[in-house]
Ligand SMILES: Nc1nc2c(ncn2[C@@H]2O[C@H](COP(=O)(O)OP(=O)(O)OP(=O)(O)O)[C@@H](O)[C@H]2O)c(=O)[nH]1
């Protein structure tokens with residue numbers, strides 16, 4: 179599906195990959211090539227423009243890390259931007275938070291794959307999620323449409339609503355929910371009729387069904403092979419109806435992939451599933467990061483840059499730990515530590531590297547330093563002069579007032595930060611004195627000043 183796009187991007191990246199230096203001209207050239215590749219893959223023009231602008235902005239602002247080449251770094255930026263365009267990290271699951279039987283409504287143009295998708299979803303929900311699913315066809319347009327769904331239901335091993343000749347779609351929908359309630363189904367999947375093009379009659383019919391059933395999901399089924407048209411269809415349905423998610427079918431075909439890339443940006447609705455064949459098990463959750471790595475074929479580089487970023491953090495943390503262990507630890511170090519901690523989302527990163535500090539780590543973890551507190555502390559230190567950071571002893575009332583004002587905090591908060599810092603410095607000094615042997619003999623309790631030793635803090 180994404181083969182051609184993938185090939186083109188890769189030949190651009192190949193030239194890039196090993197380069198030691200990159201100037202603005204190189205990046206501009208690469209962006210031109212990426213732009214052409216995306217347009218050629220049928221990605222909608224505004225989406226391409228946004229994408230390129232985003233990559234350009236990030237590439238110009240990015241700090242280059244030592245252990246990766248600038249080319250690799252740009253490739254990583256392209257990857258991240260692509261993940262975003264596809265909807266951000268992680269699949270968006272079906273929303274089933276509603277009173278059972280939860281109605282799921284499938285809409286879309288003729289032949290887009292609604293009925294097949296209904297069968298696929300029923301199979302998935304019955305087998306993987308162990309739900310009791312009822313399939314109902316509201317398609318009174320095409321002769322034998324209801325039979326088609328009944329047969330799919332049999333293949334999926336899921337019951338379907340008995341066919342009553344002459345009922346309108348709305349009547350069938352109501353009956354489906356009645357049966358769903360009476361027979362205690364978890365989910366009722368409603369398959370609607372398609373039209374050759376978006377017309378008022380189709381929209382009115384679907385709207386009346388939607389209003390009568392209040393579906394938890396209104397899934398738009400679109401054929402990825404229709405390229406730019408798929409996006410226009412999605413936009414029209416979304417404007418008329420409001421869709422909660424998109425199922426992109428025929429991803430197994432030789433479509434150029436643009437629809438997948440444009441869909442989220444144009445409609446705002448997440449792609450929830452993709453269909454990749456006629457068989458009932460050919461339905462996949464849509465994971466933007468996996469799709470991006472399929473398109474870019476860059477798993478290696480992305481992993482490498484992520485690792486480098488981690489190592490950078492790791493190296494900084496180790497340098498800090500060494501300083502702490504030597505008892506040389508000033509407010510500047512403390513600020514770095516706070517930054518590290520807020521980046522890693524855990525308090526224990528640095529302390530955890532010191533030998534035998536597991537217990538303290540736990541206690542620190544419990545001290546409720548949430549990220550806003552961390553940010554305020556960093557702001558306070560940032561408002562100090564270099565000298566003040568190195569020699570906190572000189573911080574008297576007037577300086578504290580200035581720092582509080584500069585960081586948008588209070589003198590009280592400045593004092594609290596200094597107290598925290600003192601406690602940590604104290605702990606460092608104790609550790610110094612005890613040395614490794616003392617630590618083993620006395621255990622962690624020898625280290626604990628009031629703040630970290632007691633249950634309260
Ligand atoms: N290759 C491939 N074929 C698919 C996929 N999904 C559906 N089809 C085929 O596309 C054709 C039309 O699918 P349907 O599910 O009947 O489409 P529909 O939207 O219900 O069509 P109408 O009810 O007529 O509007 C069938 O032959 C399906 O087997 C897919 O993901 N890949």
Ligand SMILES: [Mg+2]
Nearest residue numbers: 292293317323
């Ligand atoms: Mg159908």
